[in-house]
């Protein structure tokens with residue numbers, strides 16, 4: 067018998083034509099996912115992709131797994147029901163910044179705080195693509211779009227600050243220009259037991275082209291991306307000359323290593339129970355204009371939700387035996403008419 | 405008041421009376437006592453024969469304060485017995501209730517048999533002896549009233565005393581005070597010789613069997629549990645708290661030993677979404693709510709229509725629109741159930757007609773959902789949900805087998821000879837296969853975008869869309885072959901047919917029987933399925949000259965009937981947050997006969 071878990075990237079592709087705009091960052095994310103899957107040793111039939119609406123939400127159609135393309139914003143809710151019903155499955159939730167943070171913001175934060183075993187990937191292109199170019203909840207103030215001809219006046223969300231504030235147990239950021247890094251983040255998300263939130267900085271080359279380029283293009287990465295690695299001091303720059311420290315005022319800030327000495331540089335601990343430090347790192351930047359951390363911000367263990375639900379079911383059965391319908395119907399006062 | 409009402413009902417049920425109840429309570433949790441808004445009432449009809457309504461005009465009214473008197477006096481029958489707690493008729497309470505002068509003094513109650521009972525004073529006296537503080541004793545006066553009424557109706561005393569000890573076992577003082585007040589009330593009836601009569605209602609001649617007294621929400625919850633066992637599938641309930649549906653969430657949350665998963669979602673939308681997700685995973689996806697919640701779930705129900713997944717949406721209707729009358733009953737969500745979604749999105753609608761029948765209605769809704777892979781709307785209402793009646797427990801072996809099979813094999817061979825799975829190939833019922841994740845070889849993607857017939861791939865083809873729209877409609881329409889025909893009661897050769905749905909069943913049946921007993925000719929029928937309609941409905945409607953449709957809305961079923969059958973169905977409306985009384989309906993029938 068063939069081992070169904072031994073696959074190649076091709077096995078994870080469907081026969082459906084991929085319909086993103088040519089050059090869209092979603093392609094490279096899809097490739098990273100298809101390449102990662104055989105490594106994970108899971109079966110296609112035990113894997114489900116659930117999405118909402120938007121460009122990113124077409125993702126399930128292109129993965130040869132089970133999949134639900136749901137409704138706008140509701141993917142985390144649909145996926146939560148599936149995860150509770152079927153804790154045996156590996157469930158990925160895919161959506162964009164509008165889907166996850168605007169119309170579906172409520173479902174996202176509740177899935178995170180409950181720690182449902184969902185791997186939630188949010189492709190952040192800071193724009194509405196499918197509806198053709200309105201500003202999104204991550205668009206910067208001043209952004210001129212079809213619906214903001216005089217510039218956006220909305221304060222954007224910092225997605226990772228939001229996720230950490232929502233009690234998420236796993237929070238990471240990666241970007242569509244670095245397949246290896248994406249695969250590493252997705253792999254760790256998969257390995258995490260509980261809700262995992264991964265922001266993928268993604269280029270919408272039609273409506274917001276080059277929005278992340280200032281930090282994600284190869285030439286800029288050393289200067290502009292701060293790679294977080296567990297157990298290592300947080301340093302970046304062409305010669306690793308910059309680093310992150312926490313000052314006496316409790317603020318995280320970027321410094322020249324030479325100015326403070328190596329020993330002063332913060333050593334990243336993704337397992338810290340207290341989310342304050344991860345939050346502080348998330349505040350360093352979430353825009354393409356200043357050095358931005360990527361990697362795993364937070365990765366801690368807490369009871370997984372479906373397991374807790376199943377646990378209560380098992381406890382109830384252990385206590386009173388499997389449900390007896392006849393006894394249930396007689397559980398109130400009864401009387402007999404002859 | 406609800407607690408003492410429940411207790412009186414319970415002891416009467418065990419005694420063997422047939423009964424029906426109508427609890428009424430304010431929407432506010434702590435509505436100011438003594439004001440009209442704060443009145444909590446409980447109406448019960450007891451009978452020595454089979455009854456189906458809480459009664460029209462009660463024979464006896466107990467008013468615990470002036471506000472209660474003002475709120476409820478109008479329902480008391482002319483010449484009825486009126487018992488008041490005279491201690492509460494002071495200036496302050498009279499003013500709060502809006503009385504300029506005390507009705508006990510000004511002769512305005514002369515049309516009734518008025519009994520003034522110092523309930524508060526006696527309760528405090530007996531409690532003082534036991535060392536209960538006057539303020540705490542005041543809370544026990546409802547038990548005095550319960551004792552008094554128990555005496556009037558010759559109810560056995562011991563079951564209630566036992567119940568008080570168990571209910572208040574954690575607070576000895578309250579337990580003692582309530583017991584003392586209850587006994588004092590009973591003794592008062594016995595010794596005060598105020599009352600000219602006592603009611604002796606013999607046990608009703610109900611069909612042999614084991615009975616329990618049950619509310620609609622409990623019956624519905626148990627029906628869902630039964631349906632899960634009959635379908636051999638686990639239940640998943642996604643729900644968000646809302647009056648008057650929350651008790652189903654509470655009840656099912658207690659039944660984890662049956663493998664029932666309950667999920668209190670962050671909102672109504674997530675509740676529905678989680679049910680769809682669970683259905684995709686092979687569970688029976690349920691969501692319970694009331695009108696405003698159905699509106700929020702509309703988009704998700706549309707998704708379930710498109711995904712063709714089994715799901716049951718349970719709407720315990722209440723007065724609307726908006727927050728409306730959350731604790732009062734209404735039937736005004738029928739057209740929303742029928743049409744309240746975007747696009748052509750038909751779904752089957754099942755309606756419960758009595759509190760205990762909610763059990764069967766729940767099984768029927770699940771049966772249709774799993775067999776036809778469709779969301780089903782199950783309608784109940786506040787009156788059925790909270791009202792109780794004796795229920796003859798069903799023989800479990802007589803319940804239907806509603807199990808279905810998941811797809812396990814590919815169902816199609818591609819041109820290249822390779823076996824594949826097409827998620828939108830249909831069976832003889834036009835239902836698509838239910839292939840759950842974890843099944844090797846059947847991986848498939850489904851979504852809300854229009855799908856190609858058969859393959860289920862995304863399709864924007866115009867002809868395919870029309871085909872799929874018609875196919876979804878036809879699939880639901882054909883369920884008419886699989887539901888019971890409508891049965892007509894009474895005079896088949898009458899000119900007048902009274903037809904209803906949902907909780908008007910008791911009042912319609914009683915009213916028509918009353919008119920027939922007077923010699924009038926009338927037929928009545930009740931619909932359990934609102935979409936599709938039973939096959940024989942058109943024929944029945946056309947065989948009567950006059951069709952009357954009583955509904956607690958502005959005429960929703962009557963509209964559907966007129967549209968579907970071109971029959972001049974006449975609407976009888978009542979939108980007061982209260983069920984029809986049989987007397988009101990009998991009057992309408994007499995009018996139509998004249």
Ligand code: SF4
Nearest residue numbers: 087090121195270271
């Ligand atoms: S609109 Fe933008 S995000 Fe959408 S597919 Fe095209 S490039 Fe990608």
